[in-house]
Amino acid sequence: MAWLNCEVVVSGAAGGIGRAITLAMVARGGRVHALDRDADGLVRLVAEGQGQVVPYAVDLGDTPQVDAVLTRLLAILPGRCDVLVNNAGISHVVPFAETSDTQLDQLWRINVLAAMRITRALLPPLRVGASPAIVNIASELALVGQPGYVAYSASKGAVLAWSRALAIELATDRIRVNTVCPGPIDTPMLDAEFVIADNPAAARAGEIATVPLGRLGRPTDIAAMVAFLAGPDANFITGATFAVDGGKTAR
Ligand SMILES: NC(=O)c1ccc[n+]([C@@H]2O[C@H](COP(=O)([O-])OP(=O)(O)OC[C@H]3O[C@@H](n4cnc5c(N)ncnc54)[C@H](O)[C@@H]3O)[C@@H](O)[C@H]2O)c1
DSSP: OOTEEEEEEETTTTTHHHHHHHHHHHHHEEEEEEEEHHHHHHHHHHHTTTTEEEEEEEOOOOOHHHHHHHHHHHHHHOOOOOOEEEEEOOOOOOOOGGHHHHHEEEEEEEEHHHHHHHHHHHHHHHSSSSOOOOEEEEOGGSSSOOTOOOHHHHHHHHHHHHHHHHHHHHHTTOOEEEEEEEEEOSSSHHHHHHHHEEEEEEEEHHHHHHHSSSSOOOHHHHHHHHHHHSSGGGGGSSSSSSESSSGGOOO
């Protein structure tokens, strides 16, 4: 399904899942405004993006930088935004008792507050989008608990809750808001979590064993769901949460 002339904003666009989302949107005829702190990753993404990726290097944990990038983004958008995907996120794997204030603060600022600030700023151009949609990326860990992820779970639970509330508030504007909860997806984030384990290969195998479908997810598995939710075939879906996790949270 092509959505010609669609203006799309994706945060964390240079990462594993964000890159797949960006390329899926480009494949559907979208122009993607790609936000990430990884400037080199943005350069690579632009090279892959068929001339349809506009890069914005920004640390979303830094409020003045977020404000500056939003000013630039609003100046470049043609008064209209059709799709916003709040995907940027970080994780810290640490027992709750040892979680530092800095880690709590980073998780909250990057995973929750940055997405809310971006969304708030883009509401005026979203309101004039043809069939506007917001897709927020939470996590399986918004739905279930796992040792070492208490603060991360809290941030992703907040994503789920604010998304659902926003869907109700924006329904009269016809802006749809949905949440995707990925299971373990084979990306640099997950790999970094295996690398710090005593036995990374065993950690990877152990994670795969938790997934009924017997494999890690691919970034394209998430991108396919995001593209569906952002597109016209999902035009009666809002305020909903979708686990894309190989059945992990259904156990
Ligand atoms: N990979 C998984 O198993 C998994 C599972 C559940 C949820 N998620 C969520 O999916 C999203 C994408 O994760 P991923 O696996 O692709 O991770 P990733 O680390 O591969 O990509 C994340 C991207 O976000 C960017 N980013 C992080 N902090 C930023 C900041 N302060 N400012 C700007 N950009 C920043 C990174 O540079 C990176 O490009 C995250 O929200 C993550 O929590 C991932």
